[in-house]
Amino acid sequence: MHFLWGVEEGHHKLVFKNWDSFCLPRKEGGVNIKEILSWNKTQLMIWIRKLELDSNTIWAEWVKAYLLKGKSIWEFQVTTAHSWGIHNIVSCKDSLIEHAGSLERTRSLLCKHDFKKQIYKLLRPKGASFSAYKTLGDPLNFPEHIVIGLLAAQDKLAALDNICKRGFLLANRCALCYYQAESRNHLFFECAFSSEVWQAITQWLKIPAITGFSRLIRWFKACNCGVSRAKRLFKVASLAFLVVKHRILYLLIDN
Template sequence: MFLLPKGVIKRFEAICRNYLWDGSPDYHRVPLIAWDKVTLPKLEGGLGIKKADVWNTATVGKLYWKSICKVKETLKSGYQDNKWISDDKEYSIKHGYEWLRFKQPEQEWYQLVWNNWNIPKHALITWIIMNKGLNTKDKLFRIGCCTDDRCSICDISSETQEHLFFECRYSKEILSIVEKWCGFKINVMHGMTGNTGPKLKHNAHTLICATIPFGTKGTMLE
């Protein structure tokens, strides 16, 4: 019914952010993914968590006319001839929120991460990977948290995300075994090719995701 103070919104989002990364109200490390990215819809590369200040404004636009006066300059261009112009529908909080927020392009990997045969833990880790948020040794070395950036598995090349999942000889061996067991080639970025049923896809994806925790040491996803 009213616009929340900025300090309240900031603290509210801090609690949400801390709970996401650590499961508690307090979290003192740098988050793996920026909050502006987290609050994007899954289709646009985020987790679909609502951005508090935008949702607050959208809610005020629905609930209380006095508060509308405070946000009228923000919302007025969304009306034409006293009608809400979005999708030819009456104003709703959902429509107001979608109209107010800054939209991003849809991500090609959306369905790879968010689908019915991906368990939540694997989906979240894969989402972090797609946003280049894993604490791989190349990142940790740059900020002085380790003495070298060599791959923890092969101890040869620099441990980047690309090396960890696609270039490391151990990862290639695992993928080869999975492909042999499934009987078809797997394209990690674009799904699986060949005549595959839901059960085979689920089994293959489970085995692939078993390799994902490499590089997550020191996070709640370990």
């Protein structure tokens, strides 16, 4: 993700989408990156599972003999005498019970063969449903194309209108045509440069003109233009990346 947040000579890029939202599944508007805190808790639950299923590992036997001393792991309470690792494991146990809603459900989750997947799903951040995920988040696309398409669909790109809304005092003029205010719709559909690119794409795919994101998404879902879905996704995602790349190059030339 360096291309998105990359820092160079003390300057970092503007991104109007936080990291937690990138860690959501594609169907919730993310790119399906593991959220590290939730995943770490999930991994720590492996040790609780060893105790729950009476594992005969050396570690489990040691914990039973010297820490639990006949008690269940669910009854065990840490003290200042216990190690940092034991504190973390017990803390994750309590967090999982809280998210699961009951001890019975927690123990049931630990017994499943896909317990890590189930526990991570329970602990990770949640997002609203994102209807365009199959179109813009296809794993066949390049990561850069997926992210740019996702930011564009959610109107989270660092276009000048979004930058100005956040208090930056800038002249809002499109970096490609220097004529109108720069917004997502202008950058991708209304700008003279973008219109030429779209015209070439629609002629290439032999489809009607596309004039906005809502129409683009509907076209993906409903049309049958004679090429495979994977190729259509690749071409339009590449287009989104191309427009943004040229916009950045124009800004660099001006500066």
